[in-house]
Amino acid sequence: MFSKTTEYALRATIFIAQKGTADQKLSIDEIAKAIDSPKSFTAKILQILTKDNKVISSTRGPHGGFYMTQQSKKLPVRVILNAVGEDEVLCKCILGLNQCSEEKPCPMHDEYKHIKKKLIKLFEKKTIQYLANETSKEHIFINNEKPF
Amino acid sequence: MFSKTTEYALRATIFIAQKGTADQKLSIDEIAKAIDSPKSFTAKILQILTKDNKVISSTRGPHGGFYMTQQSKKLPVRVILNAVGEDEVLCKCILGLNQCSEEKPCPMHDEYKHIKKKLIKLFEKKTIQYLANETSKEHIFINNEKPF
DNA sequence: CCATTATTGGAATAAAATATACTATTCTTT
DNA sequence: AAAGAATAGTATATTTTATTCCAATAATGG
Numbered sequence: 001m002f003s004k005t006t007e008y009a010l011r012a013t014i015f016i017a018q019k020g021t022a023d024q025k026l027s028i029d030e031i032a033k034a035i036d037s038p039k040s041f042t043a044k045i046l047q048i049l050t051k052d053n054k055v056i057s058s059t060r061g062p063h064g065g066f067y068m069t070q071q072s073k074k075l076p077v078r079v080i081l082n083a084v085g086e087d088e089v090l091c092k093c094i095l096g097l098n099q100c101s102e103e104k105p106c107p108m109h110d111e112y113k114h115i116k117k118k119l120i121k122l123f124e125k126k127t128i129q130y131l132a133n134e135t136s137k138e139h140i141f142i143n144n145e146k147p148f
Numbered sequence: 149m150f151s152k153t154t155e156y157a158l159r160a161t162i163f164i165a166q167k168g169t170a171d172q173k174l175s176i177d178e179i180a181k182a183i184d185s186p187k188s189f190t191a192k193i194l195q196i197l198t199k200d201n202k203v204i205s206s207t208r209g210p211h212g213g214f215y216m217t218q219q220s221k222k223l224p225v226r227v228i229l230n231a232v233g234e235d236e237v238l239c240k241c242i243l244g245l246n247q248c249s250e251e252k253p254c255p256m257h258d259e260y261k262h263i264k265k266k267l268i269k270l271f272e273k274k275t276i277q278y279l280a281n282e283t284s285k286e287h288i289f290i291n292n293e294k295p296f
Numbered sequence: 297c298c299a300t301t302a303t304t305g306g307a308a309t310a311a312a313a314t315a316t317a318c319t320a321t322t323c324t325t326t
Numbered sequence: 327a328a329a330g331a332a333t334a335g336t337a338t339a340t341t342t343t344a345t346t347c348c349a350a351t352a353a354t355g356g
Contacts, residue, residue, distance in 0.1 A: 001149055001237060004344065007244035014255060027302070040346050047304060060303040061353025089149060096155035098292055106290060107162060107282035111270055118263050126259065134255035142254060144246055152314060175331075188316050195333065208332040209324025 006086045009045050011035040011142045013080050016056055017068050017132035025058075025065030036144040049083055073129040081123060090120050154234045157193050159183040159290045161228050164204055165216050165280035173206075173213030184292040197231055221277040229271060238268050 002010075015034050020026040028046065032039040046066060049056045055075065058066045081087045093100035093109070100106045102113075134140050150158075163182050168174040176194065180187040194214060197204045203223065206214045229235045241248035241257070248254045250261075282288050 001240065001242060002244070003342095004244065010243055029302095038345060041344065043303080044305095044345080050303085058303065059353065060301080060351075062301045062355070064302050064353065066303090092149065094149060095158055095290065096150070096152065097290070103287070105288055107279040107288050108270075108274075109288075110282075111274065115263060115266050115270065118266070122256075122259055122263065126256075131255040134258075139251070140253055140255050140257075142243065142245070186315055188318095189314075191332080192315095198332085206332065207324065208322070208330080210326070210330045212324065212331050214332090 002081075002086055002089060003084075004041075005045055006081060006084050008035065008037045008042055009049060009080050009084045010077070011037065012042060012046060013049060013056060013068075013128055014131045014135055014142055016066050017073050017128045018135050020065070020067035022067055022069075025063065025067045027065045031066065035142055045084070049080070051083070055079055055083055068128070073132065074127050076124050077126050077128060077131065078120075078123040080128070090123060091116065150229075150234055150237065151232075152189075153193055154229060154232050156183065156185045156190055157197060157228050157232045158225070159185070160190060160194060161197060161204060161216075161276055162279045162283055162290055164214050165221050165276045166283050168213070168215035170215055170217075173211065173215045175213045179214065183290055193232070197228070199231070203227055203231055216276070221280065222275050224272050225274050225276060225279065226268075226271040228276070238271060239264065 012031050012035055015031055016026055019034075028039060028043045031037075031046070032042040035042075046056065046058070050058045050066065055072055056066055056068055057072070058064070078087065078090075081090070093106055094112045095106045095108055097106050100109055102109075135142055160179050160183055163179055164174055167182075176187060176191045179185075179194070180190040183190075194204065194206070198206045198214070203220055204214055204216055205220070206212070226235065226238075229238070241254055242260045243254045243256055245254050248257055250257075283290055
């Protein structure tokens with residue numbers, strides 16, 4: 001469904017929301033390790049998400065790193081998709097038609113629109129905080145570790 | 149959601165189901181024009197779908213071309229995804245985690261699984277015939293023509 | 297204010313997906 | 327036999343996606 005960029009962005013943000021605070025900031029190394037993503041690529045993605053400190057906050061230098069404000073954690077998950085420019089995937093026609101709409105639908109439109117609505121709602125209603133809380137539960141995880 | 153290959157495969161199949169019969173076969177040219185797809189690329193995709201005449205049938209020579217049997221039209225839409233190898237997209241974890249499962253879920257799993265179920269059902273239950281019939285309705289379309 | 301630490305920015309590269317072309321070949325019909 | 331049309335294989339170009347690397351910049355601590 002999503003590109004790697006988006007998958008890493010989601011996982012990284014969840015991890016930062018869960019573990020990063022203003023006085024316990026997280027380094028790129030820690031983040032990449034925690035979510036099992038390539039380090040340099042993760043740095044690039046974090047660069048996007050910290051742009052203007054809108055979603056993720058960061059500071060450089062010793063004890064620097066990434067964290068999130070309480071305010072940012074209340075943002076809907078969709079802001080992450082928005083930041084990496086993969087927002088449209090949710091509302092796109094499933095047959096890839098540009099002009100597919102309620103008035104001029106494709107043959108899958110009427111069936112798919114209900115699913116699409118739920119998908120959009122999921123990303124609109126759930127907050128980053130919610131996902132971070134979920135991840136704090138014992139059996140829930142955000143990395144790709146081999147089971148043994 | 150899907151790759152171009154899959155989008156073209158779906159649209160081409162729908163068009164063939166709708167317009168192609170054993171005595172009115174459709175050429176690559178006609179198909180590519182009808183669904184607004186690059187001709188050579190479409191030929192490549194049709195090659196996959198006609199493999200063993202499982203989904204789409206074809207014959208060569210004069211008055212040759214592509215069509216579908218009544219039997220094939222009754223297949224679920226999912227066989228197309230299957231043929232082009234994009235079947236997994238439907239059941240994949242939304243965060244891209246390989247081991248995400250009911251027992252070891254990602255933080256989005258519980259919310260997303262209901263949507264995933266509906267998505268799979270859509271492709272399992274709806275037949276190619278159904279989509280072809282839909283497309284025969286006046287206001288429904290499968291190409292990308294500019295509105296004017 | 298200097299050394300260190302860690303992010304930031306930009307360029308560079310690699311790999312995969314997408315798009316396209318061309319040339320036989322093979323099958324089918326007339 | 328000739329011609330039409332898919333088939334198969336190869337080749338190539340373009341774009342997007344994925345990833346790496348290094349120099350620059352900012353923050354901190356002594």
